[in-house]
Amino acid sequence: MPEYKLVYFDIRAVAEPIRWIFKAAKVPFEDERISxxxxxxxxxxxxxxxxxxxxxxxxxxxxxxxxxxGRYLAKTFGFTVEDDFLNYRSEQVSEIIEDCRLIAIPLVYEVLGDNNPEVVKNLKEKIIKDVFPRHFTQINSIIEETEGVFITGNKITHGDFVLASWLNMWEDLVDPTILENFPLLEKQKLAVTSIPEIQEWLQNRPKTVA
Incomplete structure (x- = not known):
């Protein structure tokens, strides 16, 4: 088996889906974190x-x-489906989440930097009001099309790791109630975070702000 070393900052963000993929696949990797x-x-x-x-x-x-x-590892470790359209749906969701991430970047920078309470409050309110409802509604409609808890149905794929890891982080960083009106997203997140290896990771991973 290849030797893997993941290098990133001591935060979750874009590296976290990769960590979850390794954990779910039960594949060892070195998690190098740089200050x-x-x-x-x-x-x-x-x-x-x-x-x-x-x-x-x-x-x-x-x-x-x-x-x-992440896509490569998901395919290598068997987290994919044969249907090309369903794989597109999985990647569509990951890119919708990426759109959210790019809009939310100022909040992350502020929390990790000056962490001004008023600025943080305003950024959170904007994200909760203008960003999450629109993007989460689209993801919700995609998941509605398939039967099962994951994006493509009953098989976990790359997009599921991306979606659930970011929802998990945004609940911590932005507001714990962001999924109140999106039960399918809550169900999907719980399905991913209930995987025993990911559950163990969540309990034991380094504690980070973002």
Whole structure:
């Protein structure tokens, strides 16, 4: 089996779906976490060809781009379906979540930086009012089309790891009630986080703000 090393900051964010995939697949990996201070010098290291993280080192070779890494690992470990349209649905959801992430980035930066209470409050209110309802409604309608708890039905795929890990983080970071009006998303998140290996990870992983 290849030796895997995932390199990222000491936060969840875009690396967390990859961690969940490894855990669900019961595949060991090294979870290297770099501090923001150390990153200032480390980003010039040749092992970071784009000057950004996360990266995944596979037997010494460096892979970049978190979603591409996640898709590859999901397929390699059997978290995929044969139906091309359903695989599209899975990736459609992951990209909707990416749209949310990009809009919510200022909140993460503020919480990890100055953490001004008034600024944080305003950013959270904007996300809860203008971002989540629109995007979550679309995801909800996608999951409604299939029979089962996951995006494609009863088989977990890459998009499920992306969706559930971000919902888990946003409940902690933004508001614990964000899924109140989206029972299918709550059901999907619970199905993923109930996987024993992921459940154990959630209980024992490093405690981080984001």
């Amino acid at each position: 923001y201070e150390d990153w200032k010098a480390e980003k010039k290291n040749p092992r970071f060809p784009l000057g950004q993280i996360p990266t995944l080192e596979v037997d010494g070779k460096v892979w970049t781009q978190s979603y591409a890494i």
